[in-house]
Amino acid sequence: MITSISIENFKGIGDRITVPIRPITLLFGPNSAGKSSIMHAIHYAREVLERHNLDADQTLTGGECVNLGGFRELVHRHEPGRQVKLRFDLNLSGVKWHEQFPVMEFPFEFGTSEMDLSTLGLDVMSGWVEVTVGYDNPASDQQPVVLSYEVGLDNIELARIEFVPVSGTATDVESQAMLTRLNLRHPAIVWPEERTDSAGPIDFLFPEFRPFLDSVYFGGDELESPSATELTAIANGDRSDLKGMVVSILHDLGDFATNTIRVVSHEKDGMRMKLWVGKKRDSGQLAFFAAAMDRPAAVADDVAQNLLQGLLSGFLDREDILVRIVGTDDALPTWGRRLLLDFSEIPIEHEELSEEELASARDRSLEFVEQLLTRLVTGPGELLRELLVGFRYVGPMRDIPPTDHSPPRFPEPSRWASGLAAWDLLADTKRSDLIAEVSAWLWNEDRLNTGHQLIGKLVRDIETTFQEEMLRLEWEEETPSAKMKEVLAELEKMPFRQRVYLRDVERNVDLPPYSVGTGISQVVPVIVAVLADGTSAVQLEQPELHLHPTQQAAVGDLLIKAALDEPHKLLLVETHSEHLILRILRRIRQTHQGQPFNGIPVSPACVIAVYVEPRDGQTSPFEIAIGEDGEFLQPWPDKFFDQDYEERFG
Numbered sequence: 001m002i003t004s005i006s007i008e009n010f011k012g013i014g015d016r017i018t019v020p021i022r023p024i025t026l027l028f029g030p031n032s033a034g035k036s037s038i039m040h041a042i043h044y045a046r047e048v049l050e051r052h053n054l055d056a057d058q059t060l061t062g063g064e065c066v067n068l069g070g071f072r073e074l075v076h077r078h079e080p081g082r083q084v085k086l087r088f089d090l091n092l093s094g095v096k097w098h099e100q101f102p103v104m105e106f107p108f109e110f111g112t113s114e115m116d117l118s119t120l121g122l123d124v125m126s127g128w129v130e131v132t133v134g135y136d137n138p139a140s141d142q143q144p145v146v147l148s149y150e151v152g153l154d155n156i157e158l159a160r161i162e163f164v165p166v167s168g169t170a171t172d173v174e175s176q177a178m179l180t181r182l183n184l185r186h187p188a189i190v191w192p193e194e195r196t197d198s199a200g201p202i203d204f205l206f207p208e209f210r211p212f213l214d215s216v217y218f219g220g221d222e223l224e225s226p227s228a229t230e231l232t233a234i235a236n237g238d239r240s241d242l243k244g245m246v247v248s249i250l251h252d253l254g255d256f257a258t259n260t261i262r263v264v265s266h267e268k269d270g271m272r273m274k275l276w277v278g279k280k281r282d283s284g285q286l287a288f289f290a291a292a293m294d295r296p297a298a299v300a301d302d303v304a305q306n307l308l309q310g311l312l313s314g315f316l317d318r319e320d321i322l323v324r325i326v327g328t329d330d331a332l333p334t335w336g337r338r339l340l341l342d343f344s345e346i347p348i349e350h351e352e353l354s355e356e357e358l359a360s361a362r363d364r365s366l367e368f369v370e371q372l373l374t375r376l377v378t379g380p381g382e383l384l385r386e387l388l389v390g391f392r393y394v395g396p397m398r399d400i401p402p403t404d405h406s407p408p409r410f411p412e413p414s415r416w417a418s419g420l421a422a423w424d425l426l427a428d429t430k431r432s433d434l435i436a437e438v439s440a441w442l443w444n445e446d447r448l449n450t451g452h453q454l455i456g457k458l459v460r461d462i463e464t465t466f467q468e469e470m471l472r473l474e475w476e477e478e479t480p481s482a483k484m485k486e487v488l489a490e491l492e493k494m495p496f497r498q499r500v501y502l503r504d505v506e507r508n509v510d511l512p513p514y515s516v517g518t519g520i521s522q523v524v525p526v527i528v529a530v531l532a533d534g535t536s537a538v539q540l541e542q543p544e545l546h547l548h549p550t551q552q553a554a555v556g557d558l559l560i561k562a563a564l565d566e567p568h569k570l571l572l573v574e575t576h577s578e579h580l581i582l583r584i585l586r587r588i589r590q591t592h593q594g595q596p597f598n599g600i601p602v603s604p605a606c607v608i609a610v611y612v613e614p615r616d617g618q619t620s621p622f623e624i625a626i627g628e629d630g631e632f633l634q635p636w637p638d639k640f641f642d643q644d645y646e647e648r649f650g
Contacts, residue, residue, distance in 0.1 A: 001570060002387060002537075006087035006130070009076040010044065011037040013619045016085065020623060022608040023563040026581060027574045028636075029612035034619030035574045038612070039393075039539055040066055042572075044074065045086050045131070046388040049381065052332065054133050054144040061539075063414030065395035071133070071144040083134035083147060088384050092153075093125045095383060101375035106368045108201065110193060117201050120372060121188045127153045127380040131332065136163065136175055145175075145330040151380050158186050159377045163331040164322075177325040179341070182209050185284060188376055202372070205365045208343065211321055213286040216264050217277045224263050226276065231258055234276075234290055245274070245292040246304040248312070256289055257281050268311050288312070333378040335385060338370050387537065392416050396541040396574075398525045400514045406497075419525030423513070425532055426500045426524075432456060435500070438527050441558060442520065443505070448547075448554045450520050453503045455510055458496040466490070519546035526555070530562035530569060537570040538562070544577040556583030557597070564600050581609060589630030604628060611637055 001021075008016040012034045019025075019038055027035045043062045047053040051060070055071045058064065068074045075082050103118040132148040150160045160181035167174045184190075184199040191200050198204035198218050207219055230241070235253040239245070261278030276289040291312055295304045324342035328334055343366065398419030407424035408415070415421035425431055426438070439454035441447045462470075470487055501510035502520060513521045526543040543559075544552040555577070563571045575581075587602040596602065604626040611622045625633040 001091040002088050002384075003091050003126075004089040005038070005041065006085070006089075007038065007041045008085040009082040010041050010084050010086070011074055011076065012614075013037050013041075014076045015618050017619055017621050019610055019621050020608055021570070021572070022606055023568065023570060024559050024584065024607045025570075025572045026584075026607070026609045027572070027612055028576070028581075028609060030614075033612045033614050034621075035612045036541070037619060038621075039541065039572065039574060040068065040074075041086055042388065042391060042539065043393070044068060044084075045088070046385075046391065048086075048131060048133060048146065048332070049335075049385040050389055052146075052329070054146065058414075060413055061391055061393045061417065062395070063412075063417040065397075065417035066393075071135075075134075080135055080138040083132050085130060085132045087128055087130035089128040090126060090380060090384060090387075092127050092380065092383065095124075095379075097122050097124065097375055097379065100383075101371075101379045103371040103375055104364075104368055106201075106364075110191075115192060117368070117372075120201075121153075121376045124153045124188055124376070126155065127151065129381045129384050136165075146332040147330070149331045149333065149381065150181075151377050153186065153188050153376060153380070156183065156186055157181070158183050158188065159373070161325060161331045161333065161377070175330075177328045177331050179323040179325055180320045182321060182323075184209060184214055185286070189372070202369055205369060206343065208323060209321055213277060213288075216266065216275055217262055217286055225259075226261060226263050228258050231261060231276070231289070242274070242292050244295060246295045246301060246308055247290060247292045248305060248308050249290050250288045250312075251280075253289060255280055255282075255287075261289055271307075271311060273308075273311070333381060335378070335382050338367075339374045339378050341366065341370055341373075390535050391537045391539060392529055392535040393539040394419060394422075394525055394529045394541065394543070396545065398422075398522050398545075400521045401500075402514075403512060405499075416525075416529060419522075422525035422528035422532075423500065425528055426454070426456065427498045429458065429496055429498045431498075434528065434532055437531055438524065441527050441531075441554075442502075442524070447557065448523065448551045450517075450551065451505060452516060452520055453505060454524070455501045455503045456498045457501060457510075459499050460496060517546075519548070519551065522546050523551070523555070527558060530558060530571065533567070535569065536567075537572070539572045541574045542576065543573060544575060544580055549579045552577045552579040553583040556580045557587070560584065560587055560600055560602055561598075564602060564606055585626065585630040585632075587630075588626065588628075592628050592630065613637055 004018055004020045006016055006018040007013050012032070027038060029035050040062070043059040043066050044056055046061055047056040047059055056068045056074070057070050059066050059068065072078055072080060075084055103120075106117040107114050108117050128151070130150040131146055133144050134147050135142060136145050136147070145163055148160060148162045151158050159179065162178055162180045163175045164178050164180065165175045182202070184203045189200045189202055191198070196218075199214060203209045203214060203218065207215065210218065231253055233241075234247065235249060239247055256278040258278070261276055263274055263276050266273045266275050272294045274292040276291070277286055278289050279285065280287055291308060293304070293308045293311065295301070299307070325333070326340035326342050327337070333339055392413070393416055395417040401420060401423040405423060405427065407427050411424070412421065415424060426435055435454050435456045442450045443453045500513065502513060502516045503510050504516075513524070522545045523543070526540060529538050529540070543555050547555065559571055559573065562569045584602065584607055587597050588604060588607065590597050591601045591603060607626060609624045609626065609632070611624055613620055613622065622637060624636065627633050
C-alpha cells in the first residue's frame with residue numbers, strides 16, 4: 001500500500017510537496033490549486049515504471065481525459081533544465097519476499113554456527129522508491145531519461161542508481177547506469193553479528209561496493225585497534241606519540257563506541273596520513289574521529305592544519321561508488337530480470353581452490369549478490385509498478401453509454417476515465433451480482449435513495465432479414481413446421497448480451513441511462529469503480545457531481561464501504577463536497593461512541609483530509625487533522641466551507 005507521495009517539478013508543483021495517503025484520502029481546495037496535478041503524477045509514474053514512457057502525452061489510466069502533453073509540457077514552468085522527482089512511500093509488511101524475489105541458498109559459517117544468507121531482507125516492513133526524470137543534456141534535442149532511481153527500506157536509505165556521463169562532449173554525452181550508492185550498513189544486509197573484516201556479505205565478497213570510509217575501516221593497510229588510553233590522550237591534546245605530525249580532531253571522542261575505532265595509514269597526494277575511523281554511538285555510521293599528517297619542514301602548524309583540512313575535504317563526504325549496471329537504457333532497472341552488475345575482476349581468493357573452483361565460486365558469489373540486490377533494490381520498484389498498474393481512475397466528467405452500447409472484446413483501462421468501463425462491466429452477462437449491488441446503492445433509503453434501480457435485461461441482436469423471415473411464418477400452429485424448427489434452432493445459436501436500464505420505480509418504467517437525471521448517470525460509474533473487483537486502488541475526481549446534498553453525503557458511506565470493508569481498496573478522491581466529508585466525520589463520531597454504522601468502524605487513522613492551495617506561486621498541501629470525536633482540529637483555510645454563513649449573515 002502507498003502511504004505517501006512526494007512530487008517535485010511536475011506541472012504546477014515546483015518545490016517538493018508530500019501528500020500523506022490513507023485508505024480514504026480526500027483532496028480539497030480551490031480550482032487550479034494543484035489537486036489534479038497530484039492525481040496526474042500517479043498517471044505519469046505508471047507511464048514511467050510500466051512503459052518507460054517518459055515523454056508521455058495520453059496515459060494508459062487517463063485515456064483521453066488526461067493528456068500530459070509530453071515532458072516539456074509536464075515539467076514545471078516548461079523549463080527543460082528542471083527534473084521531475086516522484087517518490088512513493090510504501091507499506092511492505094504483507095510482501096512475501098522469498099516468493100516474489102527468490103535468492104539462492106548461500107550458507108555462511110559464523111564460528112560454530114551457519115546461516116543461510118538468502119534470508120536477508122525478508123523482515124523488511126516498509127520502503128520508498130524515488131525516480132528522477134529529466135534530460136541527460138538539456139541543451140540538446142533529445143528524449144528524457146530516468147536520471148536516478150533510489151530506494152530506502154524501513155526509513156533508511158539503501159541504494160541509488162544513476163545515469164551518469166562517462167564520456168562525450170558538451171552536446172553529445174554518453175552515459176551509463178551506475179550503482180553510485182549502497183548503504184552497506186543497512187540493517188537488511190549487515191552481518192547478523194559484528195565482524196571486523198566487512199559490514200556484510202556484499203562488501204565481504206566485493207570490496208568494490210565500499211565507499212572511502214568503509215575501505216579505510218575494513219580494508220586499509222596496517223589496520224590497528226588503538227587503546228582507550230591512546231585515544232583519550234589524542235583527544236586531550238597529548239601528541240607525544242605523533243611527533244612530526246599535525247593532528248586534527250574531527251569529532252568528540254564521546255560520540256564513538258571507542259572499541260570500534262581503528263587507525264589506518266593512508267597516503268594522499270604524496271602526504272603520509274593516519275586516520276582514526278570508528279562507529280558513532282547514536283547511528284552506527286562510520287565517521288572520522290581524528291586525522292594526522294606529516295608536517296612538512298618549515299611549515300607552520302596553522303598552515304599545516306589548513307593543508308590537512310584540504311586533504312581531508314577531498315574524501316570526508318565521499319559516499320559514492322561506481323558499479324556499472326548492465327542491460328538498462330537509463331537508471332531504471334529492468335523489471336522481471338536480475339539486476340546485472342559488471343565487474344571486470346571479482347576479488348575472491350582461496351589458497352585451497354583450483355582456478356576452475358575459484359571461477360565457480362566467483363560466479364556463484366556474484367549471482368547471490370545480484371539476486372539479493374534484485375530483491376532489495378529492484379523489488380520495491382517492481383512492487384510499486386504493480387500497485388500503479390492496478391489503479392483505476394474515474395474522471396470528473398463521465399460519458400453516458402449510447403443506445404447501441406457494446407463493450408470492447410478486451411477490457412481497456414483507459415475507459416474507466418470516461419466512466420464507460422463501468423457500463424462495460426454492467427453489460428457482462430456474468431455480472432448480475434454487481435448489478436444487484438449497484439442497484440442497492442441507488443435505491444435503498446439509507447444509501448443514495450435516488451428512486452431508481454438498476455436492471456439488466458438479456459437481449460439478442462437479430463438482423464433485419466432474419467426478423468422478416470420470422471414474421472412470415474405462421475406461429476399459431478400447434479405443431480411447429482420444419483421451417484419453424486429451423487428458425488428456432490438458428491435463433492438459439494445467437495448469443496445473449498446484457499442491456500442495462502434504470503428503472504423508475506414510482507412510474508414502473510425502465511429507462512436507458514441517457515433518459516434519467518444527470519446525477520444518476522454520473523454516479524453509476526463511481527459506484528461500479530469502487531465496488532467492482534479487479535483493482536486495489538481507485539482515483540475519483542468529483543464523485544458527487546450533479547448529486548443532491550443528501551446523496552453527496554451518501555457517497556461518503558460508499559467510500560467507507562469500499563475502503564474499510566472487505567476487500568479493502570485505497571481511495572484517492574478529489575472533491576468539493578462538504579456534505580461528503582461531514583458524513584465521514586459523522587461515522588467517525590459514531591464509531592467513537594461505540595456505535596459504528598453498519599458495523600464498519602471508522603477512525604481518524606483511516607481518513608485524511610488534505611487541503612491544497614496555491615501559496616507564493618507554489619502548490620501547498622495542508623493536512624486538516626481529525627479528532628477521535630469526528631471534529632476537525634484546525635479550521636478550513638481561506639474560509640473554504642464558510643459560504644453558507646457568508647450568504648446568510650454577510
